[in-house]
Amino acid sequence: MLKVQHLNLSYGSQQVLFDLNFSLNQGEILGFLGPNGAGKSSTMRILTGYLKPSSGQVLFLDKDISEDPIFLRKHLGYLPETAPLYPELKVAEYLSWVAELKGIVKNTSQEVDKVISECGLSKVKAKLIGYLSKGYRQRVGLAQALLGNPKLIILDEPTVGLDPAQVREIRDLIKKLGQEKTILLSTHILSEVELLCKRVIIINQGRILADEDLENLLKKVEKTLYVLLVAGEVDLEKLKLDLTNQCEIHKIYKVEDGHILEISPKTKNDIRSFVFDTVVKNNGILLEFYPKRSSLEEVFVKMIYRGEVH
Amino acid sequence: MKAFIVAKKDFNILFRSPLAYLTLACFLFISGYFFVSLVAQYQLFSLQAMQMQGVENFTPQEWIIRPYLQNSAVILLFFIPLITMRTFSEEKKLGTFELLLSYPVTEMQVVLGKLLAVAGFIFIALFLNAIGPILLFIYSKPELLPTLAGYGGLFLLALGFSALGIFLSSLTENQIVSASLSFGALLVLWLLGWIKDVVPKSYKELVDFCSLLPHFESFAKGVISGADLAYLCSFLIFFVGLTLLSLENQRWRV
Numbered sequence: 001m002l003k004v005q006h007l008n009l010s011y012g013s014q015q016v017l018f019d020l021n022f023s024l025n026q027g028e029i030l031g032f033l034g035p036n037g038a039g040k041s042s043t044m045r046i047l048t049g050y051l052k053p054s055s056g057q058v059l060f061l062d063k064d065i066s067e068d069p070i071f072l073r074k075h076l077g078y079l080p081e082t083a084p085l086y087p088e089l090k091v092a093e094y095l096s097w098v099a100e101l102k103g104i105v106k107n108t109s110q111e112v113d114k115v116i117s118e119c120g121l122s123k124v125k126a127k128l129i130g131y132l133s134k135g136y137r138q139r140v141g142l143a144q145a146l147l148g149n150p151k152l153i154i155l156d157e158p159t160v161g162l163d164p165a166q167v168r169e170i171r172d173l174i175k176k177l178g179q180e181k182t183i184l185l186s187t188h189i190l191s192e193v194e195l196l197c198k199r200v201i202i203i204n205q206g207r208i209l210a211d212e213d214l215e216n217l218l219k220k221v222e223k224t225l226y227v228l229l230v231a232g233e234v235d236l237e238k239l240k241l242d243l244t245n246q247c248e249i250h251k252i253y254k255v256e257d258g259h260i261l262e263i264s265p266k267t268k269n270d271i272r273s274f275v276f277d278t279v280v281k282n283n284g285i286l287l288e289f290y291p292k293r294s295s296l297e298e299v300f301v302k303m304i305y306r307g308e309v310h
Numbered sequence: 311m312k313a314f315i316v317a318k319k320d321f322n323i324l325f326r327s328p329l330a331y332l333t334l335a336c337f338l339f340i341s342g343y344f345f346v347s348l349v350a351q352y353q354l355f356s357l358q359a360m361q362m363q364g365v366e367n368f369t370p371q372e373w374i375i376r377p378y379l380q381n382s383a384v385i386l387l388f389f390i391p392l393i394t395m396r397t398f399s400e401e402k403k404l405g406t407f408e409l410l411l412s413y414p415v416t417e418m419q420v421v422l423g424k425l426l427a428v429a430g431f432i433f434i435a436l437f438l439n440a441i442g443p444i445l446l447f448i449y450s451k452p453e454l455l456p457t458l459a460g461y462g463g464l465f466l467l468a469l470g471f472s473a474l475g476i477f478l479s480s481l482t483e484n485q486i487v488s489a490s491l492s493f494g495a496l497l498v499l500w501l502l503g504w505i506k507d508v509v510p511k512s513y514k515e516l517v518d519f520c521s522l523l524p525h526f527e528s529f530a531k532g533v534i535s536g537a538d539l540a541y542l543c544s545f546l547i548f549f550v551g552l553t554l555l556s557l558e559n560q561r562w563r564v
Contacts, residue, residue: 048411049411050408050561073412081405082405084409085406086404087404088326089326097315097318101414101415
């Protein structure tokens with residue numbers, strides 16, 4: 001649906017984006033992940049046609065957006081980073097204006113009512129935007145992006161500055177939208193990506209570090225770490241010795257109701273029954289035993305600070 | 311059509327801020343002051359004119375309406391920058407400009423929409439400004455068509471001021487900077503008319519050409535001169551074009 005080819009961007013002598021290549025497929029939620037100042041917003045601005053890249057091109061449905069910007073704008077719903085709105089207008093008034101501008105001629109008021117209820121704005125639709133709280137403003141921003149049934153939705157940090165309940169509502173909304181729309185979501189909040197996106201692009205200092213399915217990305221760093229909580233009258237030294245036959249022990253520490261051990265298998269064999277048997281043999285009681293997933297956060301931090309995952 | 315939609319929003323926003331009303335009030339107060347003093351002056355002179363014969367062109371057209379239009383033009387020059395300063399600067403500062411351009415509108419439609427909204431304001435200002443002359447029509451007999459021509463010219467001139475103001479507003483995010491630049495530019499264009507007798511002869515034509523208000527003289531007299539009409543129209547088109555160029559240029563570097 002959207003193809004980005006050899007995108008470079010410089011502000012004066014400072015190069016901001018370096019040879020970006022990626023594509024966005026129909027019906028997918030793509031997470032665009034990077035620390036602050038990584039070039040996310042610049043990329044978004046290029047994709048919406050607002051900013052012209054120094055070189056490279058962006059194709060929307062196989063049409064170059066710099067040659068036919070209106071074609072892209074007809075099918076685009078965009079929420080910029082700060083949800084910029086006109087404080088002097090009322091919510092419903094603003095949304096119907098956007099609808100008109102987007103060329104919705106038929107059933108304008110119905111379309112507007114639809115996004116108003118979808119984004120939970122019914123309570124505030126007669127209020128001036130200037131008087132709304134940040135959360136509601138963000139929702140108005142989202143509502144204007146949804147108007148006109150766009151094929152492509154680009155959201156630049158949609159949950160920044162919201163309280164946890166609002167964040168959850170917006171995420172639910174995005175998730176619902178993702179069932180039928182193509183969404184590009186930029187964020188620096190990792191849990192958001194884990195929750196919403198199937199595929200993720202990690203960008204830092206204007207370069208793409210990873211472009212993969214979330215699951216594959218997590219597998220790459222996953223060392224299958226297991227955590228056990230052992231209680232009872234155990235000879236800890238003996239248990240350690242027994243376990244090292246097949247496992248590597250990373251950490252041991254005492255907690256209120258026993259000891260916690262973090263272990264990983266030495267080989268590729270399944271060690272679960274071995275671990276269980278060994279603990280029981282040493283008179284231990286196995287209270288907890290679970291695999292510890294390496295979270296996206298770990299991947300992210302590794303990528304950003306070391307540049308590689310392996 | 312899209313330009314009208316853009317204009318509608320701008321016009322609404324303009325009239326929701328006190329700025330538009332304040333500007334309008336100041337403009338009407340000052341131009342009203344001039345109108346009253348012109349009428350008073352005319353009254354005074356008409357007493358003397360009865361005693362002395364042979365004062366040429368002693369008509370309300372020449373003595374009231376024409377100077378009134380000229381004064382109004384100068385007053386507009388001071389107030390239009392206050393209306394145009396927010397057109398692009400405000401949108402850029404709020405960030406709404408980026409969003410506006412993600413909708414299916416062309417830059418041209420946006421610029422024209424903004425100009426239309428300001429034109430709406432000018433229309434209202436000039437209509438209220440015309441109340442004085444309308445009263446004059448009730449109590450005296452000025453000529454209708456020359457007065458209309460004068461107002462037409464004034465409207466066009468004000469649009470020219472606005473186009474310049476909108477262009478300068480597109481250059482900056484700061485409304486104060488935008489207003490100051492427009493003031494400066496319009497004042498220079500006005501003052502140029504004053505130095506035309508001082509500059510060397512070879513520059514006289516250039517100075518004459520650049521100064522804006524002399525091109526309004528004929529309209530104030532009630533004459534539609536083709537040359538001046540063409541001048542004002544090209545002034546307008548020139549600055550609309552420059553605005554488009556500036557918007558396009560900024561998207562390359564931002």
